[in-house]
Amino acid sequence: MNYTxxxxxxxxxxxxxxxxxxxxxGLLKPEFINESGYRMYGPKQVxxxxxxxxxxxxxxxxxxxxxxxxxxxxxxxxALTEQHQKLIAEQKRLDLLIATVEKALAAQKGxxxxxxxxxxxxxxxxxxxxxxxxxxxxxxxxxxxxxxxQSNDQFAQMSKEDYEATVAIQNELIQNLKQALxxxxxxxxxxxxxxxxxxxxxxxxxxxxTYTKEAHAGLAQMYVDDSRFTHYYEDHVAEGAAKMLRDAxxxxxxx
Amino acid sequence: MNYTxxxxxxxxxxxxxxxxxxxxxGLLKPEFINESGYRMYGPKQVxxxxxxxxxxxxxxxxxxxxxxxxxxxxxxxxALTEQHQKLIAEQKRLDLLIATVEKALAAQKGxxxxxxxxxxxxxxxxxxxxxxxxxxxxxxxxxxxxxxxQSNDQFAQMSKEDYEATVAIQNELIQNLKQALxxxxxxxxxxxxxxxxxxxxxxxxxxxxTYTKEAHAGLAQMYVDDSRFTHYYEDHVAEGAAKMLRDAxxxxxxx
DNA sequence: GCTTGAGCATGACGTAACGTTAAGGTGTAT
DNA sequence: ATACACCTTAACGTTACGTCATGCTCAAGC
Numbered sequence: 001m002n003y004t005x006x007x008x009x010x011x012x013x014x015x016x017x018x019x020x021x022x023x024x025x026g027l028l029k030p031e032f033i034n035e036s037g038y039r040m041y042g043p044k045q046v047x048x049x050x051x052x053x054x055x056x057x058x059x060x061x062x063x064x065x066x067x068x069x070x071x072x073x074x075x076x077x078x079a080l081t082e083q084h085q086k087l088i089a090e091q092k093r094l095d096l097l098i099a100t101v102e103k104a105l106a107a108q109k110g111x112x113x114x115x116x117x118x119x120x121x122x123x124x125x126x127x128x129x130x131x132x133x134x135x136x137x138x139x140x141x142x143x144x145x146x147x148x149x150q151s152n153d154q155f156a157q158m159s160k161e162d163y164e165a166t167v168a169i170q171n172e173l174i175q176n177l178k179q180a181l182x183x184x185x186x187x188x189x190x191x192x193x194x195x196x197x198x199x200x201x202x203x204x205x206x207x208x209x210t211y212t213k214e215a216h217a218g219l220a221q222m223y224v225d226d227s228r229f230t231h232y233y234e235d236h237v238a239e240g241a242a243k244m245l246r247d248a249x250x251x252x253x254x255x
Numbered sequence: 256m257n258y259t260x261x262x263x264x265x266x267x268x269x270x271x272x273x274x275x276x277x278x279x280x281g282l283l284k285p286e287f288i289n290e291s292g293y294r295m296y297g298p299k300q301v302x303x304x305x306x307x308x309x310x311x312x313x314x315x316x317x318x319x320x321x322x323x324x325x326x327x328x329x330x331x332x333x334a335l336t337e338q339h340q341k342l343i344a345e346q347k348r349l350d351l352l353i354a355t356v357e358k359a360l361a362a363q364k365g366x367x368x369x370x371x372x373x374x375x376x377x378x379x380x381x382x383x384x385x386x387x388x389x390x391x392x393x394x395x396x397x398x399x400x401x402x403x404x405q406s407n408d409q410f411a412q413m414s415k416e417d418y419e420a421t422v423a424i425q426n427e428l429i430q431n432l433k434q435a436l437x438x439x440x441x442x443x444x445x446x447x448x449x450x451x452x453x454x455x456x457x458x459x460x461x462x463x464x465t466y467t468k469e470a471h472a473g474l475a476q477m478y479v480d481d482s483r484f485t486h487y488y489e490d491h492v493a494e495g496a497a498k499m500l501r502d503a504x505x506x507x508x509x510x
Numbered sequence: 511g512c513t514t515g516a517g518c519a520t521g522a523c524g525t526a527a528c529g530t531t532a533a534g535g536t537g538t539a540t
Numbered sequence: 541a542t543a544c545a546c547c548t549t550a551a552c553g554t555t556a557c558g559t560c561a562t563g564c565t566c567a568a569g570c
Contacts, residue, residue, distance in 0.1 A: 511570100512569100512570085513568100513569090513570085514567105514568085514569085514570105515566100515567095515568095516565100516566085516567090516568105517564105517565080517566080517567105518563100518564075518565065518566090519562100519563080519564070519565095520561105520562090520563090520564105521560105521561085521562090522559105522560090522561085523558105523559085523560085523561105524557105524558080524559080524560100525555100525556100525557090525558085525559105526554100526555100527554100528553105528554090529552105529553080529554085530551100530552085530553080530554105531550105531551090531552085531553100532549105532550085532551085532552105533548100533549090533550090534547100534548080534549090535546105535547075535548070535549105536545100536546075536547065536548095537544100537545085537546080537547095538543100538544090538545090538546105539542100539543090539544090539545105540541100540542085540543085540544105
């Protein structure tokens with residue numbers, strides 16, 4: 001029931017160096033030293049090591065862990081509570097950081113495009129993308145999916161090429177919607193083309209495998225219900241564009 | 256327009272040592288060196304430093320930042336995307352860690368009680384607390400509040416004394432409910448006492464200022480709707496306990 | 511008994527991004 | 541002339557080990 005450093009290290013999944021270090025700093029001493037000077041560990045040490053590793057996981061410093069184990073009056077609850085608060089604070093900071101990175105990414109990607117296209121358009125599109133993502137989330141939550149952060153990932157991983165593709169699709173969509181409005185028929189070929197382009201476009205913004213006909217139809221309905229979207233489409237196409245797209249998508253998704 | 260180390264450091268909110276360090280590792284060299292050997296920085300360096308600090312905020316290492324600024328072919332989008340993924344991974348780990356700390360805290364608090372009381376009871380209560388917190392959240396979301404993590408905080412900060420107080424309140428609540436059931440009257444004194452104890456109990460679990468009569472009544476309704484709660488009260492009091500508590504709370508909150 | 515290879519020991523340097531003295535030169539106001 | 545603020549380089553301290561380098565120990569095979 002006695003282990004040498006390497007045996008003990010394999011048992012717990014740490015390095016032998018770690019054990020020697022813990023010995024040195026007085027965190028975990030071996031049970032006794034062999035006549036050859038070898039460190040020998042017993043079952044008590046195994047248990048202690050497990051505890052140490054548990055608290056290390058929780059990001060306590062070795063100093064704190066040492067106090068926990070060696071100072072009898074140590075308030076474990078106090079320490080855990082404090083650690084909990086630290087972790088929560090860290091979590092909040094991380095959330096902020098992630099948002100900042102996403103902004104930086106959007107700015108970086110946007111800049112590449114904006115040098116070619118009109119800057120105002122770029123801004124508007126970016127705004128729209130934001131809303132679109134948000135709405136995608138809401139719809140999927142309604143449908144029981146819990147995607148939450150996933151969609152931001154999706155956007156962050158989008159390449160410059162993908163981004164340009166979405167812009168191209170959007171332009172084509174607008175052209176087709178204009179045609180459809182002239183014909184005033186959501187079942188017409190340009191209207192159905194627009195609905196299909198819209199679906200393609202969504203694939204860039206929604207996480208893999210989350211597209212459903214219902215969600216697509218739901219989003220199109222929101223274009224009519226939500227003035228932000230309605231205005232965007234009215235401004236870029238013509239009056240009644242949001243409704244036309246909704247009707248086209250309804251027909252498209254019912255097939 | 257030229258700054259010495261300390262002037263520059265005050266400008267950017269970093270230490271002079273940091274600037275000397277950045278000089279040493281070649282991250283940010285001064286514009287020129289004074290005849291007295293002083294480092295002199297110009298406006299270009301100020302801009303560069305701002306960029307460095309921005310990326311440092313995003314938790315890039317100084318090595319990476321150095322590449323960003325000095326290697327012309329460096330892919331900023333690639334780096335940002337990678338960093339984004341790292342941060343997301345970190346976020347997930349943090350979420351797990353926080354959950355683990357909370358479990359450890361609950362276990363620790365529970366243990367103090369369990370030495371006095373029966374262990375099975377302890378476990379059941381812990382389960383209920385969990386559900387209670389969850390339900391509090393759901394109710395408040397229905398009522399438009401977005402509390403989310405706050406309630407976990409609340410629990411984590413709870414002292415041993417508070418924890419024991421909740422247990423005491425709960426026991427008293429159960430006694431009063433039993434009386435009320437015998438009288439079979441939700442307006443009776445013990446029933447109203449139970450409702451009041453229940454309100455007191457909630458104050459320990461819900462974040463400050465989030466208690467409303469509506470939320471309280473809503474939770475009591477859930478006791479009837481949700482079998483987990485219904486069973487708990489039926490087991491600990493008697494048949495019809497959940498309904499009695501709901502009715503008592505309805506009367507209590509309507510006053 | 512000897513060699514070989516695995517395993518043990520200690521010691522010391524490297525890591526990241528600085529903080530913190532320590533010892534000594536510079537600039538300016540009194 | 542001196543006081544005081546500011547500059548310089550050098551070097552150690554921090555955290556939790558990883559990674560050699562050098563040398564001893566142990567069990568197995570010849």
